[in-house]
Amino acid sequence: MGTILQCQSEDDVQRLLRESSERPVMLFKHSTRCPISAAAKRHFDQFAARTEDVTCWVVLVIEHRPLSQQLAREVGVSHQSPQVILLVNGQSVWNTSHGLITESALLQAVTIIQPVA
Secondary structure, eight states, X not given: OOOEEEOOSHHHHHHHHHHTTTSOEEEEEEOTTOHHHHHXXXXXXXXXXXOSSSEEEEEETXXXXXXXXXXXXXXXOXXXXXXXXXXXXXXXXXXXXXXXXXXXXXXXXXXXXXXXX
């Protein structure tokens, strides 16, 4: 499986935003108490295993609620859970949530972006 980084601190938030200036970042906001989120996480994991061009991050929204809220403010995307946000240059270029999170949707989303120079 591809590496999925855990967003667990404010430093991690800043790191993933900086990384999105070098390469696309796919951020998954995961609720460990929600069966819909568990299903979406399986799709996210499958996506992460297949991609080499995107850095994948996850934030656990219950355990790290302040970070999840900070991310929503920083990228200007209203919080939902589960939710996936594709970031380029610190900005959201695509997002989806709940049952729309599928491996094929995530793969399709990365085709809309130009390679980051």
